[in-house]
Amino acid sequence: MAMTRFRPCIDLHDGKVKQIVGSTLRDAGEGPRENFVSEKPASWYAELYKKDGLTGGHVIMLGKGNEEAALSALEVFPGGMHIGGGIRPDNARKFLDAGASHVIITSYAFDEQARFREDRVREMVDTVGRERLVLDLSCRATTDGWVVAMNRWQTMTDLIVDADAFKRLSPYCDEFLIHAVDVEGKCEGIDEALVKCLGVWCDNSVTYAGGARSVKDLERTQELSGGKVDVTIGSALDIFGGKGARYEECAGFNRR
Template identity: 60%
Template sequence: MRFRPCIDIHQGKVKQIVGETLQADASKVVENFVSERGAEDYASLYKEDGLTGGHIIMLGAGNLEAALSALRAYPGGLQIGGGITADNAAEYLREGASHVIVTSYVFRDGRLHRDNLRRIVEEVGKERLVLDLSCKERDGKWYVVTNQWTTFSDLEVNEETVRELESYCDEFLIHAVDVEGKREGVQEKLAAKLAEWTRIPATYAGGARSIADLERFRELTGGKLDITIGSALDIFGGALPYREVVTYCEKSQSR
């Protein structure tokens, strides 16, 4: 199990927000943390600690300059997502992203746009693409949600759909929408199922708040999934020491 660091950028600043509140009306966004440090500072920290496979997410417009500063601070060390399309993806790779992360370009208006998925694979290659699956539970099943997590798609996340999507991408980034940003613990049922279904690298995001949560996550997944933590970390205003997380995950890889 690897720790995958994150840099979420909103209105040009590094922030941690409750994802379900990210709407067109900015006044309704719930911010857990707004950093005084630039995105490049976090990228440099992750580079110094040898952390690879982390991600930058641009939450809306006005974040390009900050995102590029982070890519340039850690070339080849970070993935990037937020507004990625087949038309602009290659540019982010040239700017130093290891992968591009795709969400709304392929999941839009409640359905999977396979033509767009095939197009971006043709543009950047399967080996440089990460698919972001934002999963929300309904009636005991998980579905990809779209439109800033407000619309259920018709795509159920299960073994069959995971197998299909794996043929298009190098990794998954999977948000547990019901717990993301709330520091209430991981979505255990989803984490266990993802470990059962996935055969390519996959990073889980949502709810982790303590070393005990990491231990439980590793137990549930057999160390098969990686994890990212945002709001709970002390570098983002939380109580969980970033350094402890890095050390714990490093040790878990040697077990």
């Protein structure tokens, strides 16, 4: 039987490890609402995840000024984490060579008019190989379902997240990463409808992020998805200043 796993994360903004409310990211105006800004470097978290054998987590670079911190984490835990945020064919190999197990793409898969470009996905496959590519289909809820949002989740695209999308895109990647942007960073619980759908729609490995607030959400995801969907917990985690989820308990969930 498939088993849901806890997947760790390192979210980087302005070179620091942070937990932010995803829906507040903007290119202009006030900065994002921050739940937590760590005094510890990214490498400290990578060392912790390495010690506990928590592979398959992700390092996400939210904007510029994060590359040095990201590379330091990859160096500490070679082969242990995925890397995303501004990944393109011309820089993907650098991050793989630095220790990333996979590269994650979102915005590169779309053009300037936010239209999905399958040719760009094929270009990434040609560059790094299907087995080292993760497609990020982070999405917002609409009246018609969930729609992928790009540019740090600010711009709605033309790609609907549904069974047809996964059938079309699964041959191009090893895994999918799905942030539920509307609940990201709010610690108000997972999007249960989306998690249930992911368990039905997706045959590749898939990690869900957004709203998880305790180890009970890992158990709930196991129930809803039949163990086919893994979960990232961020803002609720005690190592990120949260109060709902103990890191040791979440890491222990993977050893059950």
